[in-house]
Amino acid sequence: MSVTVGVESSQAEVAETFQAWLSEFAEALGSADSQAATALLEPGCWWRDLLALSWDLGSYHGTASITGLLETHLTSNPVSGFALVTEFGPRFLAENGGTIEGFFTFETPLAWCRGVARIREVDGAWRAWTVMTGMEDIKGHERALGARRPTGPRHIAGASTQRNWKDARADSATYTDHEPDVVILGAGQGGLALAANLRLMGVDALILERSERVGDGWRKRYHSLVLHDPVWADHLPYLNFPQSWPIYSAKDKIADWFEFYAAAMELNVWTSADMTDAVYDEGAGVWTLTVQTATGERVLKPRDVVLATGAAGEPNVPDFPGLDQFEGTAYHSSQHAAGERWAGKNAIVVGACNSGHDIAQDLYEAGANVTLVQRSSTHIISQEHGIPAIFGANFVEGGPPTEYCDLMASAYPWPLVLEGAVEGTRQTAVKDAELLASLEAVGFKLNDGPDGTGLMGYALAKGGGYYIDVGASQLIADRKIALAQGSGLSEFTPHGIRLEDGRELEADLVVLATGYSNMRETARRLFGDEVADKCPLVLGIGEDGEIGGLYRRTGQPGFWFMGGPLAWVRVYSKHLALQITADQAGVRSS
């Protein structure tokens, strides 16, 4: 391995170097020789395993931790058949002093897998500083994609001209003569992406959606809502947006797309369906769910239930004193529709994160006199500078295929993502310096996120706590939206609110942008304390480097959480579907 790889080195040299490393790595793993394997890794290497070795999600840091992973699993779950992926990569990246990033496939007795390694040369030896090993398909339950797609309705055994595709789809969705294997609560991005993966794996999933239409989770939010994440990160699995799709989608546009997606992927969804009771029979491993539908009560008996009602949980409305004597209108930010009826009126928005800012801007543009109440501090980035810093070099126009963007993203364990976010946050703040200074000049208090990790830190910790500026900050800096800083809402008065420091503000409208509770509380409401108490809090990065609660076992058999932004659910819906499929089919070895 004497090849010197630099920015100028040829693609052939890059591929050769990576292949040489991969051959040794494959040999070491194939013979379950953890010592030989770790000799090919830097001492501070991060290894993320997404089910392939461990049947769990986990990030392992350093030789001892990685040795533990390998010694625990490689003998019972041996790996083999390593092959370099050549349709994309290996490629040379300047990052971390010169890295070759390469992709490979391999298998275990039960699954087809894919991996990513990033190697660099230190003291003449190429070693990996990150490795990701991820499961793609369970053998015998491979996703029905490409060469495994169905031929057509006339090619199904027993097909008849008398029952066409539409008839068969309708039969499949009524569940009059069979039970769904899985019931998913919520037809947002999480529920849809999971259902699509399950269907492709041959697992029958039914989504229950309380609203009238798929996509209503977005459609029914405030009139002016536009997504903050860019199009390249927002594809649902297996169906990319067309190249004409705007970078930032309006809520109704993405909502309609969700509806199309459910139909195009042939997902079974009951809308206007509300689960009112859930009982788990631990012995039988079966749930009994009571569901109110437009046509009456139904009882379903799936083996798995997935809560996908939104990782942000339910509206958090503290019990403010005096609300009953308030003569104006007060509602949680999730209830805000459009500002137009508040022209000329006094409106107060309590809470200074995304919803608060967006709604304040909407009310201002509608002609209301708006005051934003900021209790402590907010992390602010401009959409222009902050979003590219967060989504990085891959989720851009003309970037790599989404499939590889996702592999690359999932090959950075969350702790590494947060490390990188500190520098990104700092750089964005430099670019946004003028905006931030103008906010500070009117008394707005800023922060740079948990331990300086900015938006990413807040998103992983609690799914909010920041504002991505699309105009409201300038309105605050220009005092067009008034600011009440330093104190939260203490109580309502007949004609407005009183802040904790005693200040009184008159209001016709009070919007409580007071955030959302943890998703575990949704589980508590729907499934009771016994289930909720077994589950971890949702979100937050745990000691194993993974997101709390999402995409993996919860502690309650047959119960799972699914959620997160589009960029997460596209990737991890597959992993959750693989775990459920393995359980349903009984294929797991241990």
Place this chain on the structure above:
Amino acid sequence: MSVTVGVESSQAEVAETFQAWLSEFAEALGSADSQAATALLEPGCWWRDLLALSWDLGSYHGTASITGLLETHLTSNPVSGFALVTEFGPRFLAENGGTIEGFFTFETPLAWCRGVARIREVDGAWRAWTVMTGMEDIKGHERALGARRPTGPRHIAGASTQRNWKDARADSATYTDHEPDVVILGAGQGGLALAANLRLMGVDALILERSERVGDGWRKRYHSLVLHDPVWADHLPYLNFPQSWPIYSAKDKIADWFEFYAAAMELNVWTSADMTDAVYDEGAGVWTLTVQTATGERVLKPRDVVLATGAAGEPNVPDFPGLDQFEGTAYHSSQHAAGERWAGKNAIVVGACNSGHDIAQDLYEAGANVTLVQRSSTHIISQEHGIPAIFGANFVEGGPPTEYCDLMASAYPWPLVLEGAVEGTRQTAVKDAELLASLEAVGFKLNDGPDGTGLMGYALAKGGGYYIDVGASQLIADRKIALAQGSGLSEFTPHGIRLEDGRELEADLVVLATGYSNMRETARRLFGDEVADKCPLVLGIGEDGEIGGLYRRTGQPGFWFMGGPLAWVRVYSKHLALQITADQAGVRSS
């Protein structure tokens, strides 16, 4: 150019050889030196120009014809900026004694263009045996794709939170304060693909659809209908089906997809809208269209009108004597819904092409006693063997990107396609020998298409005339569907029909699978004789090697035909949109 290229030669050699040819070719064309250019072509070369040089579609065969093309246009419409495409190709193909197929880009003063050349080595010199030069985008009217996609609704100048994306979409589609630039009649694949291209070029198009829903052209056809073309050929422009899509789509599935497509591409469609009058003001270059809509009569004044109601035209129902005394039910095949009510009854299907066979099979499976009337002969291929032969090596699972499949397909002029179809038809007949023999054994008469060109010959000549077998042939061979061969329907009797040879058949149901009239007759019904008489017949290959009437000037200013199967409209909707855009924007040089 001493490189020897063979199956074993490296990709680098292939690229180098093509690049060397392309450099000389670019030099010759760039200096408008038609003699130098034709020296780089075989004497029997085919050159297809899709607007790039000539602003028309045309295929030119041989040195004299190609010299004519170049000398007529290269001086007034000079070409420059040739560059090799490297993201796909050049690639070595075994066809025609060893061919290198390569792609290139170039420009004219008004447009960005792309080309394909296939070169081979004869007597030590590399010369092209096919060249295609095609327009991609008009400068200043480039399609809003990729880097030209919109940022989002909040980034439009003058955007307000009070009017969101959905409000703006609704405003755009009402046409209360502006006229559409183009009106397209019909929301089938042709109308949708054209409208999508026009919108991306910045031309405001409104589709009028007589039915209640986009996609009804497929949705309302017979219950058992499944598309005969495979998924890889059926993508609409700019939005590929997901990898889970079946190879052969049921009618309702493709119909729903059309509806999604119209919304996703933000196309303006009025459903339940019927154009009842059309008057053209030649001086002003403006149509006055009277349209009946669900909410009343509207008058529209577009500059261009496109008839996209189906290249197959309108149901052809000859005026059979005795129909008024027939006591059973008789209808055209386009009126057939489902066979179920005809169980145990006598059903006759007159006509032995696709619709006739599919409907006969449907009636048989529903339990009817079915007789198929075949007057002359039919071209039969099995779906299994015939479809791969027709769609070739590219429109397959894991084939090249659709964009390049389309470029490659459009780089074979139709006369070359027909030449190739003779061999493909012969090979399919060998594979289908058993099936065909079993049909002949019961008296079914077969043919091999116009001049042996099989399905492709019939499709280009008249859009039908064949059957792609998905089961009915075996039913005929097994005498489960009875056959009345050698004579057509002469007249109806009170209880059935009489054939031309005097045979009488009893029938409760007579389905007239008697085909469709030429699309020009639809133009006649809607626009009158004066317009129709200026137009050519639609379909059939003309002396210039192009399809009659479609995708190009018709003879009537401001009037165009659009249609054909998905694989055609995906490609040529762009070319028609480019011509309309050039007219509307007044950018054409000559």
